[in-house]
Amino acid sequence: MANANVLEQSWDVVIIGSGAAALSSALSAVTSTTPPPKVLLVDKAPEQWAGGNGYFTAGAYRTQHHGLADILPLVSNVTKDMEDKIDLPTYSAADFHNDLQRVTGGRSSEELGKYLVGESLDVVRWLKGFGVEWWLSFRRQAYEVDGRWVFWGGLHLTVKDGGKGLIKNLTDAVKQHGCTISHETAVTKLLTNSKGAVCGVEVEKGGRKYQLKSPSVVMCAGGFEANPELRKKYLGPGWELAHTRGTPYNTGDMLAAAVSLGAKMVGDFSPGGCHSTAWDAASPKDGGDREKTNEFTKSGYPLGLMLNAEGKRFVDEGIDLRNYTYAKFGRAILEQPNGIAFQIWDKDGQKWLRDEEYRDEIVPKIKADSIEELARKCSDEGLVDPSRFVRTVEEYNAAVAAHRDEHPDAKLNPAIRDGLSTQSSKMELELAKSNWAIPIVQPPFLAVKVTTGITFTFGGLAINPENAAVLREDGSEIEGLHCAGEMVGGLFYGNYPGGSGLTAGGVFGRRAGRAAALRAQKSKRMEKL
Known part of the structure; x- marks a missing residue:
């Protein structure tokens, strides 16, 4: 647990959240520039609730691939004598694109989908480099038919020990790379300068408020799925009665904070949009x-x-x-x-x-x-x-x-x-x-x-997929503000292909972290001029 003096420092990158997208953003940020930026993750949840919704998942990532030739180098649970007993069909980029459009009724953003699908295999390879232990998903995504393991549904990779294992792997890597995590630290405001660029966050911890200066802020704070009132407002009457599957701390605070700066809300806010x-x-x-x-x-x-x-x-x-x-x-x-x-x-x-x-x-x-x-x-x-x-x-x-x-x-x-x-x-x-x-x-x-x-809500913020920057209503970027994970809107409508949520968090979290680090590096150079 970070102590209070951490909140009295300036940081190069502040990341809001401690789930899979936030941790991926942190790993990307801290490995994108030399020297690495000072990265702080803040989460309003106590440490015993660390990991956001990612902790509660099966840890499955959907990715395009060309069959066992791509998958076997990634996984640690397939022995040599098992390899010739596995039927695992190719899941091409076209297959992934088609599934994304098919299950969302053709409403998923083509632009976001291009990044999600195109970088899906690369991002799981990248995460493996940080210690994520991938398994072939025998228990959830295959049936034993006539002595052979037959895989189905395009979702073949999972993490050993599911979401618990995923969050442990990523958290261990984040700490090993020198990032700091402060729990029970709620962001109460996004700070902006005279030009409207985000320049830090105001947080509250232990009854005291702090202003954290930072040229780059990445929001990975989840949707509003744990907020019964917002569920009823956006998803419709009856949704306040649904059981919250994951963290009770995803209550939509950061969506509201971004909208107060003019951020554009996009995606499925209709009844059942989750x-x-x-x-x-x-x-x-x-x-x-x-x-x-x-x-x-x-x-x-x-x-x-x-x-x-x-x-x-x-x-x-x-x-x-x-x-x-x-x-x-x-x-x-x-x-x-x-x-x-x-x-x-x-x-x-x-x-x-x-x-x-x-x-x-x-x-x-x-x-x-x-x-x-x-x-x-x-x-x-x-x-x-x-x-x-x-x-x-x-x-x-x-x-x-x-x-x-x-x-x-x-x-x-x-x-x-x-x-x-x-x-x-x-x-x-x-x-x-x-x-x-x-x-x-x-x-x-x-x-x-x-x-x-209820797992997560589909409606969220508009982003530029190139750098995961949050967009205003007019399409311009809110300088210094990035977004990844469940807060991104426009990918899923009414339904989604299983496992694509975690993959999206990895893809756009990686891009957000890189862009945030580069902006922080540029800011330091400008200060020296």
Whole structure:
């Protein structure tokens, strides 16, 4: 923990936040010039909450690559005898671009996307140089099919120990490179000079205010996802009820501070404009669990069903691979009666559930030997129409059987969109399950109650992607002010490709840190003239 005298000094670069984007910015800044700049990171959260939302993630980074030839040199968890048992398809720049546009309905900024995609592989290589330990994501992004590990969904890299490991790796590197971190230090104002350029920040720590002079400020303070009032204002009524998945300290303060200087707000501030997911209904409501972190995620729905409190399905659970649906299905759950749903599987479906999300120590389970009994037990947990619940499952099973009759050679493959559907010439459901439609007939049956967990908001600030400088309404740069991480708007709308948020934080954090260091260097030279 930094002591108070740190706040009475001048700094070359001040970075607001301690999450993955902030730490990446710091590493970039401190390695971009010779001699290195004096870098201070300030975070209003106490040290035990360090790491922002990055701490609560699975630590997955989406990157373009050309298959194992690009990936194997990065990872430390693949032995030589495993290499020829892995099917990992190329994920090209075009694939990444297409996914970004496809899941956002074509609204994602082409300019921001060009930087994100184009530098994605380089940034994970760069982070490896600072000690980030990459793993091939066997547990989350691959299924074992016929003795081979089949990867899917374009998201193949993760960090050992997930978000905890990521933040530890980056924090260790930041400290090794001489950066200073001051926790419980809330920024209350962005300071400007007579020309309107940012020249530092005002902070409050221990009841006392300090003015930190710095020619470069980088904001990596997250969105407003932990602020129920702002969620209701921008995302719509009901969003104040969502569970906060990560840090409770991302309350939108720095967005407001930047806007007070004329910064332009861009991106998705519409109802549901956020990353949210199916989340354990028994989880803490106002902030994540520092031990369980991402384990409250409940993403096993593609091989099961989700029914609302009225016993009805409300999404096509198999419309796409999980990486492209979980961020919008969280919103769909919140829109249901009482903001809850029940995920269900039979004995066969339960075999595909990841232990880290569904083991007994993590989630309360509702078990039964028949669908009728399962419905009765769910009624004790908020299901209001058990008979409709039973009919929904029976109709689904009948539709699955009709499809199998027409396609007797169809085979389940959870690593691809396998076409196992509920739709056939004999029978069609009003709401299809387009892939992975396996029957729910083998006892014992399992249900898990879920709600919506909000991760981060999509609306943010406009930046120049070249240097991550914050832009005004007229398109000019606010001199001395940069932005990275969740505060950047314009990339994601309504949905996002899993893992692209952390990658964006790395790409634009790296650019912000470099630009901030160069500006500080130039400022020192000007002072000497």
